[in-house]
Amino acid sequence: MDSRTWPCQQYNKCGEGETSMSRKSWLIAGSTLLAAQMALAGCSDGTSNDKVSPSASSAASGTAGSGSGEVTQITLWHMEEPPNRVERFNEIIDQFNAANPDIKVTAQVQSWNDAYTKFPAAIQSGNGPDLLFTIPDYTTVIKQLGVVQPVDDIVKSLDEKHGFLEAAVTPYQYDDHVWAVPAYGMVQVLWYRKDLLDAAGITPPKTWDELAEAADKLTTGSQYGIALPASKSMATDQVLYSFLVTAGAKNIIDGNNLITFNSENIVKAYEMYAKLLKDSPADSNTYTWGEPQAQFNAGTAAMAIEKGQYLSTFEEESGRPSTDLGITTMPVADGGEEGSIYYSNAIMMLTDDSAKQAAIAKFFDYLYDPSNYGNFLNAEPGLFLPVTEDGAAEGSSFWSDPVIAKYKDQVQVLLDASKNGQLFGFTNGVASKIGQISGPNYLAQTLEQITSKGASAAEAVDWGQNQMENAVK
Missing domain, CATH: 3.40.190.10 (Periplasmic binding protein-like II)
Known part of the structure; x- marks a missing residue:
């Protein structure tokens, strides 16, 4: 773990694939398209697996009543559409919710096809999520909407506990803040x-x-x-x-x-x-x-x-x-x-509600615990790589996946290559x-x-x- 200063005011090193980043990256459009995109209509209603939904954000209420008291509602949008990834992400979130009855994180599956067309309009109309998956290019676009919240304290805390790879954090460090929490890396x-x-x-x-x-x-x-x-x-x-x-x-x-x-x-x-x-x-x-x-x-x-x-x-x-x-x-x-x-995939925080931000910090603490983090990464074994030092350490849940265990030597090459990643x-x-x-x-x-x-x-x-x-x- 290094003694990096947060936030880093000078970006000095670079840090995504289909996912995999593949599917994500080929849809990247220039930020100059934003003005036209913002004029597009909002998004359709849907359930938790629908595309962008006006009901997706609970920002208006922030909490919901329950038998045991108020529950802080957090809506998360991710664009990892393959069923195996959706299932694994839902498993992790369900486990967190069960361990934290005062918080409910709800994941909604979106499409990168909508990221530059429907998302901006939904976000500015108040129907966006609290957490949004991102990549470095996309963060520069959404940041222009004025809704992305700095996550300096969250990243600093996680870095002290788990040790972020510099290449994963650096693409999100600029304008005196950190604008997203690195989630997983991808390297060629x-x-x-x-x-x-x-x-x-x-x-x-x-x-x-x-x-x-x-x-x-x-x-x-x-x-x-x-x-x-x-x-x-x-x-x-x-x-x-x-x-x-x-x-x-x-x-x-x-x-x-x-x-x-x-x-x-x-x-x-x-x-x-x-x-x-x-x-x-x-x-x-x-x-x-x-x-x-x-x-x-x-x-x-x-x-x-x-x-x-x-x-x-x-x-x-x-x-x-x-x-x-x-x-x-x-x-x-x-x-x-x-x-x-090297692509560092990350998660942006779009809510300025203090109760939600506290709940989100708790969710990240759970996600990056080495006993949980590997299970999240192995939604796609080998493609999603740890962005923390202890996430890749022996004994972490990352190495327990059968595919990762079988190809341990190959995975180590991927991890070593990540240290020299550029974007x-x-x-x-x-x-x-x-x-x-x-x-x-x-x-x-x-x-x-x-x-x-x-x-x-x-x-x-x-x-x-x-x-x-x-x-x-």
């Missing part, structure tokens, strides 16, 4: 089929040169050396950014929204990606998150770059033993740096206009200049620089 690594690499006499690549050589050698017959996304999508943005990080070019926009995309190292990263695409399936220009994983599990691709969701389905879909699922950190360019893209827009101050870059997928669009329009990497990166500069004006 290089996955490889150990059986296929062993058969070819190839050791796991640690450098770009080794990666390119391995991909070329492993491309034979109906087998491809690697499967990479190359569509206009956040999936492509994410993998490309991991190459930018390892090229030594993680800073593409700073806290003053100054674009520094047109650099020699970024050109090299795009050259490398284009080279690897020659050893990726021909329809890679349609790939997002699922297709590389499917090719990898089928054995038609020997390598892929993605987050931890590869753990839970590998044996069933590949028909191979768990020992054939290889993992290593992202290969590094000559003169580059270790790292990859564009949050590496050199907080870029308030990062949504204008991530929303249109300008990283992926820059690649399309090469793959679809025949531009050189230098020409494509110059195009990307111009597009990004215009987007943040």
Whole structure:
């Protein structure tokens, strides 16, 4: 646990996947859309599993009568829609409610499709939640509504007890406050089929040169050396950014929204990606998150770059033993740096009601207890990673999940990779206009200049620089 000062006034290090962050991230839109979005109609009524509902917030009353006295009502919106995640989150919340009869947390499942359209209108009309799941980009958007409450004291208290990873907290530290409580992390690594690499006499690549050589050698017959996304999508943005990080070019926009995309190292990263695409399936220009994983599990691709969701389905879909699922950190360019893209998912507090804030602090205390926290994370084993030191410690509930226990070595690589995680827009101050870059997928669009329009990497990166500069004006 460090002696970090709260709040941190100077953001100095960066810290999301489908979820997984996948599904979250590709929907990110620029904050400039807010004015139009705010004019959209409110949301439909529904039950606890409905989309945005005017009855979702109990802010008007704050408490409800019960036989044992007043009960503080807390409404939480999350956008983790897969049934296994919904079920696990509900289990944790039900356990908290049972242990705290004076508090009732109600989870409502929303969609990232509505996050930039319906949520702002619902929030400003008083029908928003008390707690809202978020990612760094989205927090900069909702913060403009003036409803996000600083969580300095909550984060400080949790940090003292459990030790937050700096990369998880930093994207939410700016304007002299902390604006969300980190919940779980997601990080990219290089996955490889150990059986296929062993058969070819190839050791796991640690450098770009080794990666390119391995991909070329492993491309034979109906087998491809690697499967990479190359569509206009956040999936492509994410993998490309991991190459930018390892090229030594993680800073593409700073806290003053100054674009520094047109650099020699970024050109090299795009050259490398284009080279690897020659050893990726021909329809890679349609790939997002699922297709590389499917090719990898089928054995038609020997390598892929993605987050931890590869753990839970590998044996069933590949028909191979768990020992054939290889993992290593992202290969590094000559003169580059270790790292990859890392998303810190978090929870914003939108209520200024003191009773609710006290109840929320109690809920977070329960959630981050190591005996509970791992059960929450393992709603999606391997994808949702601990953001606290004791959450990842031996003996915590995180390691008790059968998938995590089976792939303990692979999970440790993911945890180690998280320590070098980066996120564009949050590496050199907080870029308030990062949504204008991530929303249109300008990283992926820059690649399309090469793959679809025949531009050189230098020409494509110059195009990307111009597009990004215009987007943040």
